[in-house]
Amino acid sequence: MMKDSITSEQELRDYLGEPSINATSKVIPYIDEHVEAYIAKSPFLTMSTADENGVCDASPRGDAPGFVLVQDEKHLLIPERPGNKRADSLMNILKNPGIGLLFMIPGLGETLRINGKARLVKDAEWLEKMAVQGKAPLLAIQVEVEECYIHCAKAFIRSGLWKPDSWLEKEDLPKPSKILHAHTKLPDTTPDSIQKRLEEGYRERLY
CATH class of the missing domain: 2.30.110.10 (Electron Transport, Fmn-binding Protein; Chain A)
Structure with missing residues (x-):
């Protein structure tokens, strides 16, 4: 406080x-x-x-x-x-x-x-x-x-948001699939399975 x-x-x-x-x-x-x-x-x-x-x-x-x-x-x-x-x-x-x-x-x-x-x-x-x-x-x-x-x-x-030279390297970025896995705690899921589901949605369900 x-x-x-x-x-x-x-x-x-x-x-x-x-x-x-x-x-x-x-x-x-x-x-x-x-x-x-x-x-x-x-x-x-x-x-x-x-x-x-x-x-x-x-x-x-x-x-x-x-x-x-x-x-x-x-x-x-x-x-x-x-x-x-x-x-x-x-x-x-x-x-x-x-x-x-x-x-x-x-x-x-x-x-x-x-x-x-x-x-x-x-x-x-x-x-x-x-x-x-x-x-x-x-x-x-x-x-x-x-x-x-x-x-x-x-x-x-x-x-420096629009300056690419200030951006993190890809390997240093947060991993959304790991965050989702930790937060949802859903059974029978892994960070990899969540990542695949995310990619499928981005590829096939934008519109």
Whole structure:
């Protein structure tokens, strides 16, 4: 337990100071041509949701650049592709529509943040517009945009995320199959059998 913590907004402001005029004025409440162009080039985003009790979840979404469909200046659609059917984000949206998105473009340090309200939709006409390999998404997450703004590149510069020479060697990376084996403790499985199942899913069940 940390002994020294900040417990009020005023204490936080006294500690950090006030945001600059650039930081406060960059937020717009709609999708303009610049935001739409960024979304069209982005192959990946993280999506943050929370349930009615504030229990949070952050989930990745990715596909070919432009996989998120802009409907108009206030609405966008995120396709829901096949997954493990836990549906954590989807369940949260049913209970609490608040959502936060962070769009990324490989090689670009500045990210795009969009906040708003979400709902689950299954309009076949729109889902067909997001079909890949002849397969439409199962459903889509429609976001009503409330805030759009560019986030600075400092985190990416500090982390070196887009610098291949800073990446670990393949043999030094964590082994997801070993982690899953240790966490699930399922009988009649091994890290190798889990790895084969993962590879099969990645190869045959992306869409």
